Each structure stands twice: as structure tokens, then as C-alpha cells.
Amino acid sequence: MPNDTPVFDDLLAAAARIAPHAVRTPVLHCAELDRWAGATLLFKAEHLQHVGAFKxxxxxxxxxxxxxxxxxxxxxxxxxxxxxxxxxxxxxxxxxxxxxxxxxxxxxxxxxxxxxxxxxxxxxxxxxxxxxxxxxxxxxxxxxxxVHPYADPHVIAGQGTAALELLAEAGHLDALVVPLGGGGLAGGSAIAAAGRQPGLAVFAAEPEGAADAFESLRQGRHVTDMVPDTLCDGLRATLGAPNLALLREHAVTVLLVSDAEVVAAMREAWMRLRQVIEPSSATVLAAVRRHPGHFAGKRVGLILSGGNVDLDALPW
Amino acid sequence: MPNDTPVFDDLLAAAARIAPHAVRTPVLHCAELDRWAGATLLFKAEHLQHVGAFKxxxxxxxxxxxxxxxxxxxxxxxxxxxxxxxxxxxxxxxxxxxxxxxxxxxxxxxxxxxxxxxxxxxxxxxxxxxxxxxxxxxxxxxxxxxVHPYADPHVIAGQGTAALELLAEAGHLDALVVPLGGGGLAGGSAIAAAGRQPGLAVFAAEPEGAADAFESLRQGRHVTDMVPDTLCDGLRATLGAPNLALLREHAVTVLLVSDAEVVAAMREAWMRLRQVIEPSSATVLAAVRRHPGHFAGKRVGLILSGGNVDLDALPW
Missing domain, CATH: 3.40.50.1100 (Rossmann fold)
Incomplete structure (x- = not known):
């Protein structure tokens, strides 16, 4: 892997390398949640991965x-x-x-x-x-x-394998939505989408209180000086340089969500999908609900990134 | 179905009848929870069934x-x-x-x-x-x-289809554990086990505060005058007559669990399995933890019966 950003073949190599060790997590669907969101939602359950996260x-x-x-x-x-x-x-x-x-x-x-x-x-x-x-x-x-949490090419390639599995199991999708923090999952997912279903619209959900990726794309420069303020503790990292390059290369659209929207979506996921997901995971559901113009009536893949929460400090 | 208690063929008919309408729920496994319980646990996720329950x-x-x-x-x-x-x-x-x-x-x-x-x-x-x-x-x-909640033969046969699917997907089991309230799920599961894997040990987990089935088997008479006192709201029903007959016919062992054990097990399931299950579901995990003599080191199938909880009134 000579460059900072991996390519599709690196994802295939990563998939083979981790296959003996990683959980092939299920894809979940819930008719109740489809009605709430106004779209057909297929959730890749990475909160059921080892240590409770795609990481x-x-x-x-x-x-x-x-x-x-x-x-x-x-x-x-x-x-x-x-x-x-x-x-x-x-x-x-x-x-x-x-x-x-x-x-x-x-x-x-x-x-x-x-x-x-x-x-x-x-x-x-x-x-x-x-x-x-x-x-x-x-x-x-x-x-x-x-081993950097998200700017490392092997890490990015590994994170992309979740989307590979989702695309293999869910069939044709109209859109793919993933949480965005440092950009490892978003970058890897964009590579997976381009390799498996060229033209698939890829969206990254980012908290309003940690909108460095949104601002970086909007301003055309790598914004690295934001102080994050969001309850999405998994998404407070500053976007990495190779990760920004991948968002640009694959024309990923960043969608902002507020913490209040995240809490509402997280509660719906707990009640209807009956999955214990952390706030960072709920950003994708919040994004679909907030931005119906992109998703209404469509078949949407979403990656639930993690499920590590303090049960004694729930945000509602 | 001429008699009050269904037989294995009635389960097969039920499986075919409901196949177009019911969710074929996944079987979940979690290495963390295996360590906690000291056994290999395969969970049939009926909390992901329509309306959040095997019902x-x-x-x-x-x-x-x-x-x-x-x-x-x-x-x-x-x-x-x-x-x-x-x-x-x-x-x-x-x-x-x-x-x-x-x-x-x-x-x-x-x-x-x-x-x-x-x-x-x-x-x-x-x-x-x-x-x-x-x-x-x-x-x-x-x-x-x-349509009686549990004493109806069609209802019992339908409930038994969850164990049918679990046995088909999980392969050979050493034990099967299901929650016990009125006895629809327990009765149907016992029929499924006898039909698919004769000799499989079937256990039913019952709250100490609603132990009418345990007492009925122990005393050799149908105990119907107990006033239930348990937070397992799904298991407060009085055991039905055909259900008692099935427990006896299939030599189902009833294992008691306390509410405190149920709460502890429910919390483990939320934290490690990352599933939102209701107290009644957690009885099976509590039973495995409390009664290691039956389960230590074994391959155990468990049915998670439902996932309808008030998120604002959690029991811890």
C-alpha cells in the first residue's frame, strides 16, 4: 500500500485478512423504524462487532x-x-x-x-x-x-469491509449513510461503495458540534482547529488528511445533525430496532429523518458504528 | 387439531402458515456473554419479531x-x-x-x-x-x-416455531432454555425439541414470584391460586391446563430465578449482547447463570421472548 489512501483492492485484502477474527455482523431491518423514517432502512450492526464497534x-x-x-x-x-x-x-x-x-x-x-x-x-x-x-x-x-485511529491506510481499508459486507447482503441500495468522526469509516465506506456499486450516493452524518468535515468541504481547506462539543463521544476526533482526500475523491455528502436529533433517533433505535447503540451510531438515523429530500421512499443502507454506552447515564 | 395439545405436525403446519407474515429472527452469539455465563449461548432473538415478541x-x-x-x-x-x-x-x-x-x-x-x-x-x-x-x-x-394467550392449541403450535428455527440454525444443542409464564412458548418449544432433537434437555425459567408451574410440578396438581409478584410482567399469567400437560409429557425442568437475578442478567444482555430485552426475556440468561450444574461448558439455546420496555423506567 504505497500511498496514504487505500484503494478497493486494499479493502479486499483487508476483508481476507480479518475474516478469521472479525464478526460478520448481521444486517437488521425493522418495519416500525421504516415508517418513522419514511424510507427502507437496512442497518449493518457493527455495534455487535468485537468490542462493540466497527473499530x-x-x-x-x-x-x-x-x-x-x-x-x-x-x-x-x-x-x-x-x-x-x-x-x-x-x-x-x-x-x-x-x-x-x-x-x-x-x-x-x-x-x-x-x-x-x-x-x-x-x-x-x-x-x-x-x-x-x-x-x-x-x-x-x-x-x-x-496505529492511528483513522488516518492509517490499513485502518481505513479495514473499516471499509463493513460496507463491503452490507452491500453484499443488502443488494442494491439507493444511498449509504455512515457516521463521520475522524473519517476512517466514512473513507473506507466510500471506497467500498465505488468499488461495489459505482454511482451509489454516499452520505456521512456529522454532529453540528463537531462539524470540521462539513466546514473543510465547504471552505475548501482542512479545518483542524475546531473544539468539539457534542454528546457523540465517538465523533469528536479531527478529520484526518487522507480521510478528507477520500471524502473529496468520492464526492461524499456530509449531513449535519444536532445532539437533540441524535438523542431522539437513538431512543427510536432502542425502542423499535431494540438495539443498544451509542449516540455516534444514531447520527445516521437522525440524518435520514432530518434530510428526507435525500432518502424519502428509498432503500438506504446505514452503518451502526458502536454500542458502548453507560446504562446509568442515558441521555433522555 | 382434535385435542387440546398440539403435536409436532401441528408445528410444521404452523411454520408453513406463518412463514409469509412472521420475521425469521436471527440467532445471536456474544463471546463476552459466554464468559459471563460459563457456557456457549445461542440466542433466538424473538424480541426482533413483529410487535417485539414471539407472541x-x-x-x-x-x-x-x-x-x-x-x-x-x-x-x-x-x-x-x-x-x-x-x-x-x-x-x-x-x-x-x-x-x-x-x-x-x-x-x-x-x-x-x-x-x-x-x-x-x-x-x-x-x-x-x-x-x-x-x-x-x-x-x-x-x-x-x-384466541387465548397460551392455552389455545394453535397458539402453542405457533409459539413452537421459534424453537424450530433455532434448532435448524444453531445445530446440535445440549440444552434449550425458554421463559415460562402461561406456558405457550414452553409447551411449543418442548414439542419442537422432541420432534427435532429427541432427548434434548428442555428448561423453563420461571420467576420466583410467579412460580405456579414450579409448584404445579412439585405438588402434582394444577396450582392456579397464586398471586404473582414479579417485575417480569410478561410471565405473571397462570399456567394453562394443556400447557401443564405438555411440561409433564416432555419432562421439562422448571428453574426458578429471582427478580434481582433477572435485573442483573437483563443488564448484562443490554451491555454485552447490546440487545434491548424485557425482564421476561432475561429470565433465561439468569437461569443459566444461577444453575451452572445444568449448563457449565455446554452449548445452550435460549429464546429471548420480547423487547418491550419503558425506557424511562429501567429497573436499575
């Missing part, structure tokens, strides 16, 4: 692609939660050490997941600068390979 | 089996919730009227489901006598056919 796909692909000698020194990342747990589990499968830098303020259930997977956790201040400096220091000390 | 199977079978002239006068039942919604939806599919007698104190979300399906709701006092007298009066007035 296992990219982390597993990155870990399994390492040479043995490099792998032996371990892997390291910074993550507010799901990617950290995913990398820890993937490292555990390969039998190598994992270090995870976790900012203060991370969701307790996600921190617990990382620790449960046997990683060494390092806390830091909740800023991108603190994350990166702590990570760099540990990387120098241990020789571990950095 | 649609039995109601649909009963409605579709009616002669046209009889069907035209409609159907009637008494139900604290899931069976009422299921019968209403089945009647809607056939285009006939449905009357549902609902006791005061029913879970709000379940009452809403019944109304959403277009049934005529009649409230009554929360006693078996009030349910039955109100139902009999309305039956006389309308000519509607009574």
Missing part, C-alpha cells in the same frame, strides 16, 4: 499486516475508547503488547473495555496535542508501531 | 387458521400486552377486527403497541376473573373468536 476491523487489519519482527515490539495508539479497545483486542489475538493513550473524560464503559482487553493504559489531558505528545514519547520508549 | 407467531397461526366466515366476526383476547399487540397485528394482516381486554397496570409501551396495531382496547381490573368475565361478555356481543 475492530481497522485495528485488526493493521495489526495482522505487520511483519513479525515489527509486531513483536507491540502497537500503540491514542483513543477516547472504541479504537483503543479494538487495537488492544487485535494485539491480544496476535499475542503482542498494546499501549493505549486515553484522554481524561473518556466514557467509563469504553475505558473499561480497553482495560478488559489487556492493554496498558496511559492517561493524558483531553487535547489533541497532549494525545500526540504522550503517544510519541511512549512510541520512542517502546519501539511500538503507531 | 406474533401463535397469534398469527390462530388467526390464519380460521375459516373465512368465522374470521369475519373478528378475534378477541385478554392480555397484559404482547399477545394483545400480536393478535391485533395478525388480525390487521387478515383484515378482520380485533378486541383486546387489557388489565389496569399493564406496561405503557405494551398498551401503546396494542393501540398502534388498530385493535379496540377494553380495560378491566387486574384479576384473572375480571379479564375472563369482560372477555366473555364482549365475545357474546360481537361473535368474535377467542
Amino acid at each position: 475492530f476491523r481497522g485495528a485488526c487489519n493493521a495489526v495482522m499486516a505487520l511483519d513479525d519482527a515489527v509486531a513483536a515490539r507491540g502497537v500503540i495508539t491514542h483513543s477516547s475508547g472504541n479504537h483503543g479497545a479494538a487495537l488492544a483486542m487485535a494485539a491480544g489475538v496476535r499475542g503482542i503488547p498494546a499501549h493505549v493513550v486515553v484522554p481524561e473524560g473518556a466514557v467509563a464503559s469504553k475505558l473499561a473495555n480497553i482495560q478488559a482487553q489487556g492493554a496498558t493504559v496511559h492517561r493524558c489531558a483531553p487535547t489533541l496535542a497532549a494525545r500526540e505528545s504522550t503517544t510519541a514519547r511512549l512510541q520512542a520508549e517502546t519501539g511500538a508501531t503507531l | 406474533f407467531r401463535g397469534a398469527c397461526n390462530a388467526v390464519m387458521a380460521l375459516d373465512d366466515a368465522v374470521a369475519a366476526r373478528g378475534v378477541i383476547t385478554h392480555s397484559s400486552g404482547n399477545h394483545g399487540a400480536a393478535l391485533a397485528m395478525a388480525a390487521g394482516v387478515r383484515g378482520i377486527p380485533a378486541h383486546v381486554v387489557v388489565p389496569e397496570g399493564a406496561v405503557a409501551s405494551k398498551l401503546a403497541n396494542i393501540q398502534a396495531q388498530g385493535a379496540t382496547v377494553h380495560r378491566c381490573a387486574p384479576t384473572l376473573a375480571a379479564r375472563e368475565s369482560t372477555t366473555a361478555r364482549l365475545q357474546a356481543e360481537t361473535g368474535a373468536t377467542l
Whole structure:
């Protein structure tokens, strides 16, 4: 993989590489929710993936692609939660050490997941600068390979395998909607769509309080200085450079959703689809409901990205 | 179907009758939950059935089996919730009227489901006598056919189709565990197990606060005078006579669980399996955890019976 952005063949390689380890998650459908949304919705249930998030796909692909000698020194990342747990589990499968830098303020259930997977956790201040400096220091000390949560080409390729499976199982779609944070899932999904169903409209749902991708596309420059303010804790990351390039290359449309819309959609998903999904996952359903012009009456694929929530702190 | 209790061929007929209308629900597995329970657990996800409960199977079978002239006068039942919604939806599919007698104190979300399906709701006092007298009066007035929630042979046969599907998809099992209230699901599941995998051990999980089936088997007489006291609102019904006969015929073992055990198991299911299940569903997981002598290290099929909960009144 010579370039920063993977291509369709890299997704096929990732699919083969992770197949022995990842869950082939089901595609769920719910007539009640179709009526609420005014469209036919096919949900790829990545909250049922290992560690409760699609993140296992990219982390597993990155870990399994390492040479043995490099792998032996371990892997390291910074993550507010799901990617950290995913990398820890993937490292555990390969039998190598994992270090995870976790900012203060991370969701307790996600921190617990990382620790449960046997990683060494390092806390830091909740800023991108603190994350990166702590990570760099540990990387120098241990020789571990950095597996970035979303700007890494192997990670992007791995995340794209969820859309590959959705497209294989759901048949022809009119639109595909995925959550957008750092852009690993969105970038990988766009590659999958272009490779499997050229012309398929791909949408990325982004919280209004973390709209750096929306602004980057609108302003024509990479906006990296926004301070996120959203309850979608999985989508607070700053869009990566290769991820922005993929959004542009594949003409992905970013749709904004408010936190209130996300909470309403999350509640509908719990009540009607009867799935425990986290706020980040609910952005896709909120986007379909808020932007009917793109979706009304259509056959829409959606990726539910994760299901790690604190049951004692629900947002309603 | 000449007798009160159906036989295996009646289940096969029910499966064919409801196939065009019922959801073929997925079988879910979760490594995290296996570790918690100490067994390999395969969950039949009937909370993803129409109206969020296995009850649609039995109601649909009963409605579709009616002669046209009889069907035209409609159907009637008494139900604290899931069976009422299921019968209403089945009647809607056939285009006939449905009357549902609902006791005061029913879970709000379940009452809403019944109304959403277009049934005529009649409230009554929360006693078996009030349910039955109100139902009999309305039956006389309308000519509607009574579809009992669990003592009806078509209903029992329909409920048994969930276990049929589980056994077809999960392969060989060491044990099957289902929730036990009136005994429709337990009776039907026992018939399915005997027909598909003779010798399979069948367990029924019953709340300690509604242990009429446990006592009926222990005392050797049909105990019908217990006042239920359990948060498992779907399992408060009094065991039916044909249902007791089926439990005896198939040597079903009743396992008791406390409400506290049910709440703990429900929380695990929400957090690890990431499924919104109601307390009645969680009895099966609670039973596996409480009675390891029957299940440790084994391959266990479990039926999750329903997923209708009030998200604003969670039991933890």
C-alpha cells in the first residue's frame, strides 16, 4: 500500500485478512423504524462487532499486516475508547503488547473495555496535542508501531469491509449513510461503495458540534482547529488528511445533525430496532429523518458504528 | 387439531402458515456473554419479531387458521400486552377486527403497541376473573373468536416455531432454555425439541414470584391460586391446563430465578449482547447463570421472548 489512501483492492485484502477474527455482523431491518423514517432502512450492526464497534476491523487489519519482527515490539495508539479497545483486542489475538493513550473524560464503559482487553493504559489531558505528545514519547520508549485511529491506510481499508459486507447482503441500495468522526469509516465506506456499486450516493452524518468535515468541504481547506462539543463521544476526533482526500475523491455528502436529533433517533433505535447503540451510531438515523429530500421512499443502507454506552447515564 | 395439545405436525403446519407474515429472527452469539455465563449461548432473538415478541407467531397461526366466515366476526383476547399487540397485528394482516381486554397496570409501551396495531382496547381490573368475565361478555356481543394467550392449541403450535428455527440454525444443542409464564412458548418449544432433537434437555425459567408451574410440578396438581409478584410482567399469567400437560409429557425442568437475578442478567444482555430485552426475556440468561450444574461448558439455546420496555423506567 504505497500511498496514504487505500484503494478497493486494499479493502479486499483487508476483508481476507480479518475474516478469521472479525464478526460478520448481521444486517437488521425493522418495519416500525421504516415508517418513522419514511424510507427502507437496512442497518449493518457493527455495534455487535468485537468490542462493540466497527473499530475492530481497522485495528485488526493493521495489526495482522505487520511483519513479525515489527509486531513483536507491540502497537500503540491514542483513543477516547472504541479504537483503543479494538487495537488492544487485535494485539491480544496476535499475542503482542498494546499501549493505549486515553484522554481524561473518556466514557467509563469504553475505558473499561480497553482495560478488559489487556492493554496498558496511559492517561493524558483531553487535547489533541497532549494525545500526540504522550503517544510519541511512549512510541520512542517502546519501539511500538503507531496505529492511528483513522488516518492509517490499513485502518481505513479495514473499516471499509463493513460496507463491503452490507452491500453484499443488502443488494442494491439507493444511498449509504455512515457516521463521520475522524473519517476512517466514512473513507473506507466510500471506497467500498465505488468499488461495489459505482454511482451509489454516499452520505456521512456529522454532529453540528463537531462539524470540521462539513466546514473543510465547504471552505475548501482542512479545518483542524475546531473544539468539539457534542454528546457523540465517538465523533469528536479531527478529520484526518487522507480521510478528507477520500471524502473529496468520492464526492461524499456530509449531513449535519444536532445532539437533540441524535438523542431522539437513538431512543427510536432502542425502542423499535431494540438495539443498544451509542449516540455516534444514531447520527445516521437522525440524518435520514432530518434530510428526507435525500432518502424519502428509498432503500438506504446505514452503518451502526458502536454500542458502548453507560446504562446509568442515558441521555433522555 | 382434535385435542387440546398440539403435536409436532401441528408445528410444521404452523411454520408453513406463518412463514409469509412472521420475521425469521436471527440467532445471536456474544463471546463476552459466554464468559459471563460459563457456557456457549445461542440466542433466538424473538424480541426482533413483529410487535417485539414471539407472541406474533401463535397469534398469527390462530388467526390464519380460521375459516373465512368465522374470521369475519373478528378475534378477541385478554392480555397484559404482547399477545394483545400480536393478535391485533395478525388480525390487521387478515383484515378482520380485533378486541383486546387489557388489565389496569399493564406496561405503557405494551398498551401503546396494542393501540398502534388498530385493535379496540377494553380495560378491566387486574384479576384473572375480571379479564375472563369482560372477555366473555364482549365475545357474546360481537361473535368474535377467542384466541387465548397460551392455552389455545394453535397458539402453542405457533409459539413452537421459534424453537424450530433455532434448532435448524444453531445445530446440535445440549440444552434449550425458554421463559415460562402461561406456558405457550414452553409447551411449543418442548414439542419442537422432541420432534427435532429427541432427548434434548428442555428448561423453563420461571420467576420466583410467579412460580405456579414450579409448584404445579412439585405438588402434582394444577396450582392456579397464586398471586404473582414479579417485575417480569410478561410471565405473571397462570399456567394453562394443556400447557401443564405438555411440561409433564416432555419432562421439562422448571428453574426458578429471582427478580434481582433477572435485573442483573437483563443488564448484562443490554451491555454485552447490546440487545434491548424485557425482564421476561432475561429470565433465561439468569437461569443459566444461577444453575451452572445444568449448563457449565455446554452449548445452550435460549429464546429471548420480547423487547418491550419503558425506557424511562429501567429497573436499575
